[in-house]
Amino acid sequence: MHESEQLVAQLAVLEERFRQRLNDELDVLKQLADQLRDNPVALKDLRDRLHKLAGSSGTFGYAALGERCRELEQRAQAVLDDPQSASQTLDTLAEAIRHLNLLLQRHQDDRAEPKRLETPASDEGAQQHIGLLVQDAAMREQLERTLGSFGYQISSFDSPAALHKTDIIDAMIVDTSPPGSTLLEDPAFRQRGAQAPPLLVISSQDNFTGRLQAVRVGASGFFTKPVDLPLLESRLERCFNTFQGGPFxxxxxxxxxxxxxxxxxxxxxxxxxxxxxxxxxxxxxxxxxxxxxxxxxxxxxxxxxxxxxxxxxxxxxxxxxxxxxxxxxxxxxxxxxxxxxxxxxxxxxxxxxxxxxxxxxxxxxxxxxxxxxxLARDSLTGLLKHADIKEQVEIEAERALRTRSPLTVAMIDIDRFKSVNDQYGHANGDSVIRALSNLLRQRLRKVDRLGRYGGEEFVAVLPGCNREDAFSILDSIREAFSALEFSTDKGKPFNCTFSAGISTCMAPDWNNSTLLEDADRALYQAKESGRNRICKAEVGND
Structure with missing residues (x-):
């Protein structure tokens, strides 16, 4: 049976159950109506039952019955609010209750059908193809290089019409500089539909007018120059991963x-x-x-x-x-x-x-x-914060234990980072931290979890990854990071390295309670052994 046919059949079963309950409810209402003069509690019970039927009847297709129940509920409430007016109102209320069954019979055959389900479109599985409309050559090259390192496909366009004509673009980045630009007033932007790809706007000015204009064309992000590229990439990632983390x-x-x-x-x-x-x-x-x-x-x-x-x-x-x-x-x-x-x-x-x-x-x-x-993301790197990455370790450890699959946790620390801050300044230190977070995100899988554990220390959670594979990928990242050159205002570039410790739980050793502690001990060993290296936790500790 097709899924839509199965849904219709299941809904029909629920509607039949409600129809049977409806007969019983109307019988109870008639009994309560007969007790209104002798039993003060009956009115409140009647009001409560009418309230419930007013809400549920329309949902199951009995719109007229639901509306009538709502009217009678309001009458009952009026009597409860002003008992002095009860005498005549109770009689008319009781009479109306007795006729509800006739209303049900009259509308049984032509009751309104529930509206068809309209499932919101999902962007899960998007190819992450980014269209750029950026006239500044240096900015365009920087975006192409940085976003390309994260695995995005990049295409550049020279006009809004050309950008909107293509059907392969999954997100757009538009630079509205210089000041006074009317780029977003182009019909191609003003006529964007609800299903249009996400739009990120770059501007040379941070003001209310620019942000309002971006909102009016459906922008999902607004960034001022100089652009914080990791922050921009983080916003792109959120646009593409609406369903990340499983179903709602x-x-x-x-x-x-x-x-x-x-x-x-x-x-x-x-x-x-x-x-x-x-x-x-x-x-x-x-x-x-x-x-x-x-x-x-x-x-x-x-x-x-x-x-x-x-x-x-x-x-x-x-x-x-x-x-x-x-x-x-x-x-x-x-x-x-x-x-x-x-x-x-x-x-x-x-x-x-x-x-x-x-x-x-x-x-x-x-x-x-x-x-x-x-709220769970670190503002500098866009990675998970301390408490959230620890929670991910626990979640993945429980899953590994349940599925009998391996799990590796890595503790990563930038070598001699204090001297970087002291010698080159905290701004350059932040660039080093951001570069390592970008590199980790670029090289690791989407299913892996990354967090900034504190300062210059990171945690990577690698589900389904054994000790040797984890060592191999982290060692390649270590080599790539050590090859990066960081520029300074003084003109002399510098390099940085990191050390890491890894701990794995896998059959037959299933002690997953000390993964972080074991990885931390292995990291300490890497530091003591000369830094710029990866050390594995002892097998007996995994």
Missing amino acids: RVLIVDDDTELSARYALVLSSAGMLVDTLSDPHKLLSKMDSFSPEVVLMDLSMPDYSGPELAQVIRLNDDWLRVPIVYLSAETNAERQMSALLKAGDDFITKPISDSALLTTVYARAQRARMVSDA
């Missing part, structure tokens, strides 16, 4: 199991990893075990409110970055704003179409991942 992880917290199952099916069919939770008592353990990137939270649940649970999540600093999106049939703007002020980030009013749900979740997850990635 979404947690749905809702006591309506049929509705949450439908949401989960829609999101998972678009490639997201989805988990559902109906028991709020398990929320903290689920957050810890599943590590969601977005939480979809029902606003109203028995005994708990969405804002209360959202604030429980926010008590943990590790989850402050996770977007929380409320799901509710609530249409009162004041109540929506009140909910958002209590730890929420967005509000989706039920019923919601499949495509709207997918678009909202995708946008929130993508933004959250980009922010988390930016």
Whole structure:
């Protein structure tokens, strides 16, 4: 069965389950309607059930029923707010409840079909072909050389029309210098569509007008001269790796199991990893075990409110970055704003179409991942920070243990770096650090993880790589780095070297708990042995 046919079949099963539940719900509503005068609690229960049906009915195609339930919910709420007006209102409310079943029967055969799913386009697997529109020859050569070293294919163009005519470009870099340039006003830029390749703008001036103009043509980055090329390359990398790190992880917290199952099916069919939770008592353990990137939270649940649970999540600093999106049939703007002020980030009013749900979740997850990635990166090198690279060591070590595949960790340190700063200045020292980070990123694989451990020290995590292969690639990088020449204001170039220690865990020795410590000891050995060399940790320590 084709994937789309399978999705339709699964949705049909969920809709049939909802249809069966709907009959039971309407019977309960009629029973509650008969108790409104004698049982004060019945009205609140009635209001809560109407609220839930108002949100779920439209999602499953019963739009008219959902709208009627919303109207009756508002009537019930009015009586709860002003009990003095209850007498006549209760009678009309009860009568309307008894006729809901007739409305269901009338619309059963011609209910609205759920909207078709529209999956956002993915740029995964892009060929990373960069188009340059840069008139400054020196700048163009520098971009070609630097970006070429990262493995990008580079093509230069002499006009916006020529740049936009080609269909092989995956990203554009445009230099809008000199001051007063009207390059971005060209129709080729102003008519860029939503699916156009990412655009990075270089300018000789850093001002509001230039940035606003870049935003209006859909730019993904803005860089002023002199351009920080590692930072530019880091932005390119983020543009090309929207899905780096696996599928988006979404947690749905809702006591309506049929509705949450439908949401989960829609999101998972678009490639997201989805988990559902109906028991709020398990929320903290689920957050810890599943590590969601977005939480979809029902606003109203028995005994708990969405804002209360959202604030429980926010008590943990590790989850402050996770977007929380409320799901509710609530249409009162004041109540929506009140909910958002209590730890929420967005509000989706039920019923919601499949495509709207997918678009909202995708946008929130993508933004959250980009922010988390930016916060995890070192500003000078664009590599992972200390805590984040340590976390990657743990993650890959667990994966290696589970899959019985080798894992190598390398600790790398620039030799005599203090003397570089003392003799040539910190600006040149930063250039050395940046050059080594660029070289490591260029030569290692996309699956490898790199981090700046601190100062001039780096950590490389190489999954699926044994001791000898790791030694070979790192030694070739060591030789390339030692051959680089760094220029200074004094005119005399200088060279630098690095030392490294590597530690590997692989069968039959599976002690992965001391990988970093073993690599650090091997690094110390390399330093003591004369520097500018790679040393392997002893086999017994791996």
